[in-house]
Amino acid sequence: KNEVEQSPQNLTAQEGEFITINCSYSVGISALHWLQQHPGGGIVSLFMLSSGKKKHGRLIATINIQEKHSSLHITASHPRDSAVYICAVRRNNAGNMLTFGGGTRLMVKP
Amino acid sequence: SAVISQKPSRDICQRGTSLTIQCQVDSQVTMMFWYRQQPGQSLTLIATANQGSEATYESGFVIDKFPISRPNLTFSTLTVSNMSPEDSSIYLCSVSRQGAYEQFFGPGTRLTVL
Numbered sequence: 001k002n003e004v005e006q007s008p009q010n011l012t013a014q015e016g017e018f019i020t021i022n023c024s025y026s027v028g029i030s031a032l033h034w035l036q037q038h039p040g041g042g043i044v045s046l047f048m049l050s051s052g053k054k055k056h057g058r059l060i061a062t063i064n065i066q067e068k069h070s071s072l073h074i075t076a077s078h079p080r081d082s083a084v085y086i087c088a089v090r091r092n093n094a095g096n097m098l099t100f101g102g103g104t105r106l107m108v109k110p
Numbered sequence: 111s112a113v114i115s116q117k118p119s120r121d122i123c124q125r126g127t128s129l130t131i132q133c134q135v136d137s138q139v140t141m142m143f144w145y146r147q148q149p150g151q152s153l154t155l156i157a158t159a160n161q162g163s164e165a166t167y168e169s170g171f172v173i174d175k176f177p178i179s180r181p182n183l184t185f186s187t188l189t190v191s192n193m194s195p196e197d198s199s200i201y202l203c204s205v206s207r208q209g210a211y212e213q214f215f216g217p218g219t220r221l222t223v224l
Contacts, residue, residue, distance in 0.1 A: 041147070041217065041218035050211075097158070098155075
């Protein structure tokens with residue numbers, strides 16, 4: 001079993017829909033990252049969380065440390081949100097190294 | 111934050127040749143990492159580039175295949191040696207600062223080996 005599991009693997013939505021991507025992990029962590037990868041390959045860091053909730057524009061990320069679970073929400077989705085969203089955790093005592101989930105491929109249709 | 115550039119952005123190479131990928135950061139950083147992302151897969155850490163000393167490689171990756179240099183705190187190179195089609199991947203440089211959890215990624219180098 002992978003240490004970081006994401007669901008769903010693929011997601012298709014209509015423009016305007018509310019989207020949720022989930023991430024569960026099985027190890028102790030010091031931080032969790034949500035990353036966005038566009039088709040060109042470059043990766044953008046969306047959020048880094050160690051507790052609670054963060055919001056940036058239409059994106060919201062939450063984490064429940066006790067349940068070892070995080071969610072990324074996109075409100076009023078738009079075709080430009082189409083990308084692969086990757087959850088990555090920084091394990092305790094692993095320095096700055098990240099362990100990655102398999103990614104969720106999101107397509108938002110107009 | 112840190113702005114990272116990689117060269118080349120993409121390349122198509124012949125089997126048996128080698129390619130060197132450059133990673134340049136706009137400010138001094140403590141940690142530099144090289145990742146590989148094979149088609150349809152998530153990222154896998156190849157190695158941590160250490161300034162002034164040999165890189166630290168993850169299991170399954172060796173220096174002869176992926177030699178890494180890091181001459182200073184803003185620059186690193188990764189060479190993919192004696193390439194085969196299985197090396198076709200996106201190679202990403204990533205940086206962070208000691209004691210800071212934030213990690214920044216470069217735009218990636220998309221490599222195709224024929």
